[in-house]
Amino acid sequence: MPVALVTDSTASLPGAVAEARAITVVPLQVVIGATSYDEGVEGGATPEMLAEALREWTPVSTSRPNPEEMLExxxxLAVEGATEIVSVHLSADLSGTFESAQLAARRAPVPVHALDSRQxxxxxxxxxxxxxxxxxxxxTGAEIAEAARTRARATTSLxxxxTLEYLRRGGRMGAAAALLGSALAVKPILRVEAGRIGPFERVRTSGKALGRLEELAVEAAGDAAVEVAVAHLASPDRATTLAEKLGVRLADGLEGREVAVGEIGAVLxxxxxxxxxxxCVAQRGARSVPVEGAAPESSEENAG
Incomplete structure (x- = not known):
């Protein structure tokens, strides 16, 4: 294991996939009521627990792993034989997880390429x-980090x-935008762009919103080879229907790959x-190009 891979639980990788690809997943925490749970571990918070808590207005909050946990x-991994580590995390504009990785990287016994995916x-x-x-x-570690950065830049997440209320509560959406959406009774489509979540389109019904997601995914794929996934929270039927439609429309670009469907974790x-x-539509084999409006490159490597 000369180069080890690390990510966090918000990457939504199934446990079997992470194990098969030798990817170490660091859990974030979700606090439901007065109890803190790790995400993605046995006995941790589940999407079902979270959805029930939100419906019942039970207080819910989330927290990042601290630098000491990342350093451990x-x-x-260094003790197990890693000579380099590539650590890929969710956008620093949405969580302090990348900052924890940066701080831990400075003290790690081997070089660590800490990467903000901006996704x-x-x-x-x-x-x-x-x-x-x-x-x-x-x-090499640098080449592996660049591959992750390139794929992230070539990915469209919609x-x-x-309701925008949950994004407002968590500080991921401005109060004014959330109130406007509620007042107009619109169904918002949002996009991750330059590491931030922002409004992309507004439609009048949930059916139209799902139809637009389908069209926007097809546009994002273009004629490229792609990987596509659909995620949901407590909405399996709608997610499955969307995935089936995309599987048909993007069959050429998928090249035999399935459109993955899964429920997101409790933290997201x-x-x-x-x-x-x-x-989420990720183009394969894309060239590394700057993202318009993106912040300066967010990665850090320690000296070992």
Whole structure:
């Protein structure tokens, strides 16, 4: 294991996939009522627990892993034989997880390439899987980090929410925008752009919103080879229907790959609420190009 891969639980990688690809997943925490749970571990918070808590207006909050927890992971991987580590995380504009990775990287016993994917959820997950491909092909730490960065830049993440209230509560959406959406009784489609969540379109019904997600995903894919995933919180039927339609329309670009469908974890779910449906389209083999409006490159490597 000359180069080890690390990500966080918001990347939404199934446990079997992370294990098969030798990816270490660091959990974030969700607090439901007075109890704190790790995400993505046995006995931790589940999407079902979260959805029920949100419906019942039970207080819910989330927290990042602290730098000491990240450092323990890096030190363990070094003991197990890693000579470099690539650590890929959700957007620093949405969480302090990347900052924890940066701080831990400075004290790690081996070089750590800490990378802000500028994405969230499956957008980060696709970047990590691209890094795994580059590692398995024999890439150096720097090359593996660049593969993750390139895939993240070539990824479009869009989602529909029944209400903007949960994003407002969590500080991921301005109060004015949330109130405007509620006052107009619109169904918002949002987009992750330059690491931030912002309004993209407004439609009048949930049916139209899901139809627009389908069209926007097809536009994002273009004629490229793609990986596509659909995520949801407490909305499996709508997510499955969308995935089936995209599987047909994007069959050529998928090249035999399936459109993955899954429920997002409790940490992301706390900020979007029940009824959310997201689609993530990652172009394969894309060149590394700057993202318009993006912040300066957010990565850090320690000296070992």
């Amino acid at each position: 992971v890096y030190e363990r 969230v959820g499956l957008g980060t997950g696709f970047a990590v899987l691209a890094a795994a491909d580059a590692r398995d092909a024999g890439g 989602f529909y929410v029944d 779910g706390a900020h979007v609420g029940p009824g959310m449906v997201a689609v």
